[in-house]
Amino acid sequence: MTAGEGYVFRDQREHAHEGIHNEIITGPVTDWATDFSHLDPRWAADPYSIYDDLRKRCPIAHTERFGGAWLPVRYEDVAAIAYDTERFSSRSVVVSNIRPPRDLAPVGSTPPISSDPPFHREARRILLPAFTRSAVSRYEQTTRDYCHSLIDAFDGRDLVDAAKEYAEHIPVRVIAAMLGFPEEDGPLFREYIEDVFQGINKPPEERAVLLNDLFTYLYKQIEEHEKEPRDDLTSYLLNVKVNGSNLPAPHVAGTIALLLIAGIDTTWSAIGASLWHLAKTPADRERLVAEPELLPTAIEEFLRAYAPVTMAxxxxxxxxxxxxxxxxxxxxLLSFPAANRDPAQFERADEVVIDREVNRHAAFGLGIHRCLGSHLARMELRVALEVWLQRIPVFTLADPDAVTWSSGQVRGPRTVPVRIG
Incomplete structure (x- = not known):
């Protein structure tokens, strides 16, 4: 069955308040095996010690928060669930106090990542041409130029924030260009990201308002593209035909929401984590400066060790x-970061080995929802690090205690003050 055939799409703004509303549970975690919360500040600061502890005593943790949730931390369990579409649904991939209604499956509100089979296959196929290695390459030079301009803006200062002044801006510019959205709306995109991933414990009515703001913006952009078609991904989605018909507007809006939210925060986090690692690990930084050909291998290790994404x-x-x-x-909670640190799957799992040769990590997910934007993410990460290391070969953490990390299902540094030279 193909997109739109036999399925009922609903405007996300209309059903944002629907579903099972759960009691909001706050407060510090008392026991990670029986009361975990990925919103706890200790999770943001250091989830790896939590994973290690749980693997030893409770490989599948549980919590009553969010109406009941499970957290597998072994690679084999994470992989088994990711590949099992018969018993686990993807109709919502962000844990919150709102469960979307069951009849939202198999489409979900942000296809294809929220879609179940058989709908998922067609929804994913539609996007594949835009994310091939060759399609992504058209954005490489502009990405490189933009990275240089960001460093130019440091204006010779010896103290800069590698996250706030560099990492977070790169994927915003790239995704805006791909979608044909105004570059100046970047701060707005970052607000939407924070609302989606870090506002999950807010009351349902507040969540509904936040989602309404996001989709109102998206429908405005869609309307402008309908009036004035362009050579970008938004116009492509509006014009693509499936069985002779255009995609329903909610499908287009949901897919764009996925690209806007997931395509920015994940890459921003990966770039920031990589720079944080190099700032605190001079031996690795010096080696990559001396051996730039090693960078692609090192990037895969940064993705394994600091995988930003946990799906649901x-x-x-x-x-x-x-x-x-x-x-x-x-x-x-499918913690790909936990899977990537499982010593049963990786030798020296808790170490960052930048010349690791065998590295079948799960940073881009597993199963049918493996990230279709992996070529884009790798290009942005490679270019961002190439330019930084060329321009700033010597840098260190200015204050390790000043580094802050995002909470929720996408983890990455939000402030990384570094001293240059």
Whole structure:
């Protein structure tokens, strides 16, 4: 079955308030095995020690927060759930106090990442041409030029913020160019990202307002593209034909929301984490400056060690799974960062080895929802680090205690003050 055929699409603004509303639970975690929360500041500061502890005593943790959720931390469990579309639904991939209604499947509100089979295959196929290696290459030179301009703006200062003044701006500019959105709307995009990923514990009515703001903006951009078609991804989505018909407007808006939100925060976080690592690890920084040909290998290791993305699934029916009793509509937090640090899967899993040769990491996900933008993310990360290391070969953390990390399902540094020279 193809996009639009036999499925009912609903405007995200209309159903943002629907679903199962759960009690909001706040406060510090008392036991990570029975009361975890990925909003706890300790998770943002250092999730890796939490994963290590849970692997030893409780490889599938549970919490009553968010109406009930599970957290597998072993690679084999994360992979098994990611590949199992029969028992786990992707109709929502962001844990919150709102569960979208079950009849939203198999489409979801942000296809293809929120789509289940059989709809998922067609929704993903539509996007593939825009994210091939050759399609992505057309943005490389402008990305490189923009990275240089960001460093030019440092204006000779010896103290800069590698996250706020560099990493966060690069994917914003690239995604805006791909979608044909105004470059000056970058600050607005960052607000939407914070609302989606870090506002998940807000009351449902507040979440509905935030989602309404996002999709109102997107429909405005879509309307402008309908009036004035352009050579960009938004116009492509508006014009693509499936079985002779255009995609429904909510499908277009949902897909653009996915690209705007996920395409920015994940790459921003990966660039920032890589620069943070190099600032605090002079041996690795010096080696990459001396051996720039090693950078692609090092990038894969940065992606493994500092994978930014944790996705979610929803349990379809009550079941006993790998020793635990899961209930229908329980959340599953698929922690790809935890999978990437599993010593059963990777040698020296807790070390960053920039010349690691065998590195089948899960930073881009596993299963049918493996990130279709991986070529784009790798290009942005490579160019951002190439330009930085060429222009700023010597830099260190100005104040390690001043580094801050985002909370929620996408983890990356938000402030990385570095001293140049």
């Amino acid at each position: 699934r929803l349990v379809k029916e009550d079941m006993h799974w790998n020793g635990v009793d899961m209930k229908a509509d329980d959340w599953i």
